[in-house]
Amino acid sequence: MKLSVCIVTYERPAFLERCLRSLDAGLDPSAQVVVVDASAEDRGDLVRSIRSDAVFVHAPHLAGWMTRSRNEALRHVRGDIVTFLDDDVVLRPGWEAALLAAFADPTVAAVAGRTCNGLPGEERYEPPVGRVLPDGRLTDGFASLQDGLVDIDHGIGANMSFRRSVLAELGGFRDDYPGTALREDTDVFLRVRALGGRAVFAPDAAVDHLPAPHVRGARFDTRYKLYGRRNHMVLLARDGGLGSAQLRRWVGGQFAAVGRSHGLAAKAKRLGVTVVGVAWGAGAAARQAKWHPLPPRREDALGRELRAALRADVAAEADGVRQVRRGTDEEGDA
Known part of the structure; x- marks a missing residue:
């Protein structure tokens, strides 16, 4: 390989x-x-x-x-x-x-x-x-x-x-x-x-x-957490669909975690990040997912282009092997 x-x-x-x-x-x-x-x-x-x-x-x-x-x-x-x-x-x-x-x-x-x-x-x-x-x-x-x-x-x-x-x-x-x-x-x-x-x-x-x-920014800063919630919602919506129980349970878990934060200031900060992140994620998921799971294959222009590029050399190598074998067979016939 x-x-x-x-x-x-x-x-x-x-x-x-x-x-x-x-x-x-x-x-x-x-x-x-x-x-x-x-x-x-x-x-x-x-x-x-x-x-x-x-x-x-x-x-x-x-x-x-x-x-x-x-x-x-x-x-x-x-x-x-x-x-x-x-x-x-x-x-x-x-x-x-x-x-x-x-x-x-x-x-x-x-x-x-x-x-x-x-x-x-x-x-x-x-x-x-x-x-x-x-x-x-x-x-x-x-x-x-x-x-x-x-x-x-x-x-x-x-x-x-x-x-x-x-x-x-x-x-x-x-x-x-x-x-x-x-x-x-x-x-x-x-x-x-x-x-x-x-x-x-x-x-x-x-x-x-x-x-x-x-x-x-820095790892685990507010920007990181906001993008994390946004992207996680899109991920779950694509994998299970907007109607998935898993997505609903995850959103519920995010808000439940607010109450487990220590101190009023920490609770308020986490609530704000959760509300903004989940709302942002919900809007993105509504645009980028469907009620049912998305197919795993990309069928847009870039997906088709990359598919062709990744398969091109495989086909070329296979043709090369066939040509070598053909030449060997011809030598043997001679």
Whole structure:
């Protein structure tokens, strides 16, 4: 199996360099590296100084749209397996071997690798890893140590991989999760599952996540929480439909959590964020979802374009194999 590793980045050159040096040391030379950089400055020379054969795409028009950068990367991948890594991770030894071992099982369509944050006790996680609960909440556990592969509903965007054929069938990522792009990774895993594909957590395909600062705002600030509620509502509405009981239970749970906040000021702040976030999410979901679940395949112009691009090289390689075989047969006849 051939591997394509994609990095999307924006205004974090020091972290990008650290990530690329990790890839150069930890990947087989045959693996393809694709970098899509939305930064204002063209850093192609930096990328190629570390990995001379890397594909570098300078795309400043994609600034603020991480998932659109992911789709841009899909135009250039050549591997059977396509990985997306955040620019602030470094590979642990054995990452590539463990990833390809997971995909050796033909039933596996998507893999979430272990993403270690250096937090005490993160290797232990009691709830099931990577599940969507009946009340619409998501379980985590992607830093935990598990005994072998674990079946999951959703994965983590910092270290996620897919069969190229499955991404072609999907027509790429849904790229309209704005702001922090929270839930775009969950969305693609749920769509893989809706196709009938199997998604697994592979704890031996591990990276260290050494977080870079956000270019705008900070993780878990008010902006992050507002986008989180908005995007989560859109996710649940698309996956289960606007009429899903799961979506209603999640909204109810958000308001119930307000009462569990400590102190009047904290309650008021959480109530405000919840009201605005849920209202924003409801408006977005009404525009972007339907009463019943959406089909997992993108059938818009971009989806069709990406599907064709992802299938093109597969067809070309198949033609090449047929031509080689034809030539061999003719030599044998001679």
